[in-house]
Amino acid sequence: MKEETYILFDKYLNNELSSIELKSFIKQLNTDVNFKEEFEIYKSLEKSLSSKFENEEATKDLKATLSNLGNQYIKKETKVRSLLRYRPILVAASIALLIGFFLFNNGEPVYSDYSNHNSLELIVRGDNTEEFVKAQTAFNSQNYEEALALLTIASKNNPENIEILLYKGICDLELNNYNSSAKIFNKISTGNSAFSNTAKWYSALSLLKQDKIEECKQVLKTIPTSADEYSKAKKLLKKL
Amino acid sequence: MTQKQHSDHIYIEALLKNDSRVLSKIYEKYSHKITSYVRNNNGNYDDAQDIIQETLVTIYHQAKEKGFILTCPFDAYFYLLCKRRWLNELKKRGNKRVTIIENETSITEEQEQQVEETEFFEQQNQLFESKFKELGNKCQELLKASFKIKSMEKVAEFLGVTYGYARKKKSQCMGKLTQLVKNSKEFHQLKKY
Numbered sequence: 001m002k003e004e005t006y007i008l009f010d011k012y013l014n015n016e017l018s019s020i021e022l023k024s025f026i027k028q029l030n031t032d033v034n035f036k037e038e039f040e041i042y043k044s045l046e047k048s049l050s051s052k053f054e055n056e057e058a059t060k061d062l063k064a065t066l067s068n069l070g071n072q073y074i075k076k077e078t079k080v081r082s083l084l085r086y087r088p089i090l091v092a093a094s095i096a097l098l099i100g101f102f103l104f105n106n107g108e109p110v111y112s113d114y115s116n117h118n119s120l121e122l123i124v125r126g127d128n129t130e131e132f133v134k135a136q137t138a139f140n141s142q143n144y145e146e147a148l149a150l151l152t153i154a155s156k157n158n159p160e161n162i163e164i165l166l167y168k169g170i171c172d173l174e175l176n177n178y179n180s181s182a183k184i185f186n187k188i189s190t191g192n193s194a195f196s197n198t199a200k201w202y203s204a205l206s207l208l209k210q211d212k213i214e215e216c217k218q219v220l221k222t223i224p225t226s227a228d229e230y231s232k233a234k235k236l237l238k239k240l
Numbered sequence: 241m242t243q244k245q246h247s248d249h250i251y252i253e254a255l256l257k258n259d260s261r262v263l264s265k266i267y268e269k270y271s272h273k274i275t276s277y278v279r280n281n282n283g284n285y286d287d288a289q290d291i292i293q294e295t296l297v298t299i300y301h302q303a304k305e306k307g308f309i310l311t312c313p314f315d316a317y318f319y320l321l322c323k324r325r326w327l328n329e330l331k332k333r334g335n336k337r338v339t340i341i342e343n344e345t346s347i348t349e350e351q352e353q354q355v356e357e358t359e360f361f362e363q364q365n366q367l368f369e370s371k372f373k374e375l376g377n378k379c380q381e382l383l384k385a386s387f388k389i390k391s392m393e394k395v396a397e398f399l400g401v402t403y404g405y406a407r408k409k410k411s412q413c414m415g416k417l418t419q420l421v422k423n424s425k426e427f428h429q430l431k432k433y
Contacts (some may be wrong), residue, residue, distance in 0.1 A: 006415035007408065041418045041427075048368050051305035053387040058258070059297065065260045066296055070289040073267035074275055194279045 005035070009042045009218070012180040014057075052083045109207035115174070120167050131157075139167060144174040146147035171201070174205050181206055204233070213240055255300040270315060272323045282330060291329070295321050302361045312351045320347060320355050355374035363430055371420040379413035386410050389408070 002159050012025055028035050120139045135150035146170035155164045169184035185206065188199035200223050207216035217240055223233040256260035275288040283291075295318065302308040310317065372380065386395045386406070396406035423428050 003415065006411040006418070008413040010407070010414065021287045030248070036417055038422065041421050042414060044364070045368055045414065045417055045421065047305060047385060048365060049372065050387040051301070051385055052369075054303055056303075056388075059300070062255065062258050062300055063297060065258055065263060066293045069264050069349065070271075070293055072262070074285055074289045074292075086320060088344075116387065193282055193307050194284060 005038070007044065009039055012039075013043065013046060044110075109208070109236060111157070111205060112221050114205055114208070115172055135164075135167075139171070142174075144171045147171050148175065151174060162188060162191070166195050166202075169202060173202065173209065176208060176209075178210060196230050197223055199231060201229040204236070208236075216240065243309045243311050246310050246312055246314075248312075248333075250309045252299065252303050252308065252310050255296060256303055263296075265293075266314075266318075269320055273319060278325060278326050281326065283326060287329070288305050288324070291322050291326050295325055297360060298362045298365075301365065304356055306361065308361075310354070310359070312354055316347055317354050320351070322357060324355070324359070324427065328334045331393070358376075363426070364383050367421060367424065367430065370415060371424065374420055375413060375417060379409075379416065382406070382409055383413050383417075 008017075008025065010019075012022075012240060017025060029039060030036075079204040097161045117139075120136045131154055132149065135147055136156055138144075138147035138150060148168060151164055151168040151171060155161070155168050157166055165184055166188055169188070172178075172181035172184065182203065185199045189196050193235060200219060202218050204219040204223075207213075217237060220233045220237045220240075223229055227233075250262060251266055253265075254257075271288070271292055274292055275285065278288040278291060279285070283427065299321075373385070375383075382395070382399065385398055386392060389395050391397060392410070393403055393408055395410075396403045399406065401409075
């Protein structure tokens with residue numbers, strides 16, 4: 001369409017047309033489909049862009065508020081935070097690991113190589129907070145017997161919470177209650193939760209701990225490439 | 241058309257006023273259900289937080305620009321919007337092994353209509369935004385200035401050009417943008433609504 005048309009649109013939207021111009025404008029709107037379509041787009045664009053740019057600052061402020069609330073109300077993945085918190089230990093640990101690699105590069109992998117569990121951070125708002133805090137403290141300080149007892153209660157009270165169940169399984173694994181941990185990991189592996197691949201990984205670790213190497217390999221192979229655990233699973237498979 | 245405002249419209253007003261006290265109620269009451277849905281369907285907490293925030297910002301824009309009025313309960317409306325946004329996100333990520341766990345909430349026609357209204361608004365907005373970015377730098381700058389400053393006299397002064405030139409350029413750039421939108425395939429899909 002011609003340049004003049006858009007100048008006409010602009011004038012119309014600014015109420016700058018004379019009454020004669022206005023009449024012919026309206027007539028064209030009613031008779032010319034193409035003219036009408038372009039005018040509708042022009043008008044929507046004008047409205048949308050002006051709202052967008054006018055409210056740029058306010059939108060930024062709103063996003064800041066929402067980010068804050070989100071951080072406050074939605075429990076986060078533990079990895080990033082705990083990694084930062086344990087940075088000095090991590091540095092030391094990686095140096096130790098490097099030395100280890102040099103010394104024992106050909107050693108067979110064992111369960112304890114992999115038993116650094118992500119720390120448990122269950123704190124959510126609600127009535128069970130105290131119970132969660134206790135379980136969490138016990139687990140994170142590797143007091144697995146106490147953690148198991150507390151998580152068993154927590155799991156009964158929150159049967160839909162897969163994370164609690166998973167950590168209960170890890171306690172069982174640590175305490176060599178293989179039957180019980182296998183049952184839990186199998187149940188989670190076959191479910192649809194975000195923890196199903198983590199549970200597969202732990203099933204494999206449990207078998208590794210029992211020296212059931214062949215079975216361990218089979219389980220590792222079931223971890224899909226898209227899983228967070230895939231790269232460690234691949235590495236472990238290589239070594240076995 | 242007069243629409244009867246639902247009492248949950250307070251949440252829309254809270255978005256407009258950036259009222260964190262009322263907004264915190266949204267997170268307190270509704271974020272849990274959405275987070276569970278996302279996490280049960282191949283997502284994590286960060287995904288859930290993003291989905292919730294993006295949905296709220298969209299509703300804010302719609303309220304600001306179109307005076308959106310909520311006529312149904314917020315719960316089902318918001319949940320359905322978040323859910324569909326997450327499904328779209330999964331599609332974008334090319335996630336083929338999606339096993340969607342449905343906890344079907346019954347939805348009235350009215351709620352469905354409000355959800356579609358918001359989705360239509362967002363798709364249109366995204367189309368406009370992406371076409372705006374296809375314009376040359378000069379046009380982008382001029383349009384941005386004219387929408388922010390409002391008075392074209394001041395825009396001309398700001399850009400160091402005459403008023404007449406600024407006006408002419410503005411409608412030229414808007415014309416170009418109109419063409420870009422009109423000729424896009426997204427626009428033809430939107431028209432079907």
